Amino acid sequence: MNELASKVLSGDARSVARLITLVENNSDDAVETMKAIHQHTGKAHVIGVTGVMGSGKSTLICEIAREYRKQGKTVGIVGIDPTSPFTGGALLGDRVRMQEFACDPGVFIRSMGTRGTLGGLTGAIFDVIEILDASGKDVILVETVGVGQGEVDIVKMADTTVVVLVPGLGDSIQTIKAGIMEIADIFVVNKADRPGVDRAVAELESMLDLQHTGNEPRTPVVKTIAIRSEGVTDLLKEIEKHKEYLKKHSFLEVRRRKRYEAELVEIIRRKLMSYIFDETKLKGKIDSLIDKISQKELDPYSAAEEVLEKMLR
Amino acid sequence: MNELASKVLSGDARSVARLITLVENNSDDAVETMKAIHQHTGKAHVIGVTGVMGSGKSTLICEIAREYRKQGKTVGIVGIDPTSPFTGGALLGDRVRMQEFACDPGVFIRSMGTRGTLGGLTGAIFDVIEILDASGKDVILVETVGVGQGEVDIVKMADTTVVVLVPGLGDSIQTIKAGIMEIADIFVVNKADRPGVDRAVAELESMLDLQHTGNEPRTPVVKTIAIRSEGVTDLLKEIEKHKEYLKKHSFLEVRRRKRYEAELVEIIRRKLMSYIFDETKLKGKIDSLIDKISQKELDPYSAAEEVLEKMLR
Numbered sequence: 250m251n252e253l254a255s256k257v258l259s260g261d262a263r264s265v266a267r268l269i270t271l272v273e274n275n276s277d278d279a280v281e282t283m284k285a286i287h288q289h290t291g292k293a294h295v296i297g298v299t300g301v302m303g304s305g306k307s308t309l310i311c312e313i314a315r316e317y318r319k320q321g322k323t324v325g326i327v328g329i330d331p332t333s334p335f336t337g338g339a340l341l342g343d344r345v346r347m348q349e350f351a352c353d354p355g356v357f358i359r360s361m362g363t364r365g366t367l368g369g370l371t372g373a374i375f376d377v378i379e380i381l382d383a384s385g386k387d388v389i390l391v392e393t394v395g396v397g398q399g400e401v402d403i404v405k406m407a408d409t410t411v412v413v414l415v416p417g418l419g420d421s422i423q424t425i426k427a428g429i430m431e432i433a434d435i436f437v438v439n440k441a442d443r444p445g446v447d448r449a450v451a452e453l454e455s456m457l458d459l460q461h462t463g464n465e466p467r468t469p470v471v472k473t474i475a476i477r478s479e480g481v482t483d484l485l486k487e488i489e490k491h492k493e494y495l496k497k498h499s500f501l502e503v504r505r506r507k508r509y510e511a512e513l514v515e516i517i518r519r520k521l522m523s524y525i526f527d528e529t530k531l532k533g534k535i536d537s538l539i540d541k542i543s544q545k546e547l548d549p550y551s552a553a554e555e556v557l558e559k560m561l562r
Numbered sequence: 563m564n565e566l567a568s569k570v571l572s573g574d575a576r577s578v579a580r581l582i583t584l585v586e587n588n589s590d591d592a593v594e595t596m597k598a599i600h601q602h603t604g605k606a607h608v609i610g611v612t613g614v615m616g617s618g619k620s621t622l623i624c625e626i627a628r629e630y631r632k633q634g635k636t637v638g639i640v641g642i643d644p645t646s647p648f649t650g651g652a653l654l655g656d657r658v659r660m661q662e663f664a665c666d667p668g669v670f671i672r673s674m675g676t677r678g679t680l681g682g683l684t685g686a687i688f689d690v691i692e693i694l695d696a697s698g699k700d701v702i703l704v705e706t707v708g709v710g711q712g713e714v715d716i717v718k719m720a721d722t723t724v725v726v727l728v729p730g731l732g733d734s735i736q737t738i739k740a741g742i743m744e745i746a747d748i749f750v751v752n753k754a755d756r757p758g759v760d761r762a763v764a765e766l767e768s769m770l771d772l773q774h775t776g777n778e779p780r781t782p783v784v785k786t787i788a789i790r791s792e793g794v795t796d797l798l799k800e801i802e803k804h805k806e807y808l809k810k811h812s813f814l815e816v817r818r819r820k821r822y823e824a825e826l827v828e829i830i831r832r833k834l835m836s837y838i839f840d841e842t843k844l845k846g847k848i849d850s851l852i853d854k855i856s857q858k859e860l861d862p863y864s865a866a867e868e869v870l871e872k873m874l875r
Binding site for chain 1: 601603604692818823827834835837838855864870874
């Protein structure tokens, strides 16, 4: 095992940060280390927190982290923010709130922007989860922004998915998107001091009752006022309950398999992209095809077929 | 040639929209049509317009479109909005402003969101440019949001890249990102009625003078107040001048080659992703690898290497 791997496994924050940067940059230097750490993963509980902007999920994540710290658990926080790809990854809205963790070695925070040509929306997120897991974090909180594309990803990586709603925000209850009902393991109605919260919770619960089949526990709804730390212990109880439920019924394994599948596909995707861009392998071929495309002797789709024929077995 | 291709070539808006939807959905049905139309492309002038949010580029694009319409030219407008992947592609800020073109068959407007698993940030944009070009649009305006990732893409697709700055916004002049200087063919200082505009323009011009090598014309700076239609004719003159410059020195061909390369790589990428997800080809293999990954007998990186070995020649 190389030195970086050992240091990551020992929980050294600097090495964790360095390895994350390497995977974000799709560096070959990361590969051996990533290979070495995999067998030390699988212990962390990965909690996805998703919800539209303004739902207060950043505050909520801070509160969850603080609560786990009280229990003596170590926490990793990863923010994926596809809505601000240009900031270089301004994470979790209010950075100030994160300051309290700045001196706590039990908390590791990392924001990820979206990446360039070789990266997808979430790029290296699976690697980051593996790294934080291997580094000994008990809980990993993954924040995704918005409702739509992001939620699909969160489901691929999280053991427990928390969907944050706010009474009165566009997304809530009646207008809730179809996909959301299926992905939420726990609903949080945040900013529960707002007017209309009880009606919102009642509506949500009757919707959940309606869809509930009886084979598994109905998705719980937790009211929180994250900004005042209210309801967060209840939320943690539900998270732990969900975790126990997953374990008891071997569903945890099923979720992990999903994550590994998504991770594998992502690594394959990145490698194929590197392969295409690799000068020595395809560049010459591509150049001559572009000549033909420019001269309208060939169209891009037929050219792609030619490349793939050469590339694939 | 199939019926859809003929209709697209005849400029039928409904067919153009349908073909765009097909390519956005990565549908196999698009392939034959895309192949057929390629030889009818290359006539449109593709203008990329980029700038941070709040720079007023949507308004500016409307104004550019209106000005080209006055000249009797047909216009395609494509908005890529990576900052709102969840809205399903809410384009160009103020949709209201676009209403004036709703009844004008000489203008085709399309917004593109970012796409799911198989799509990159800009996914089918190259196809959309080909389609609009084939449909006979004289000018294609591509709007990208923000500064960073987006600008690299815009440079791959545009013949002429217009960078919109606003005096007093975070991005302007002193804090201008390094990459921006290189990609701009024309700078627009919009909202030129704001205080500090003359100093901003002067600073920008002296920066451009400093970098100017003398082998080519110095990047021009145009002041506009898009909301009052001021400066737009000047901008069009600079765009036309840049177009003539490209043609005269065969640089247009160079830019087109870049676009074709990016398009080809994008098609290859999409095809490879489809290939990975194709059940009949790799799914079984991937399933057994995930078993091993779950049981820590294998790590995801080594598994990816195995798949690629099977996949690639």
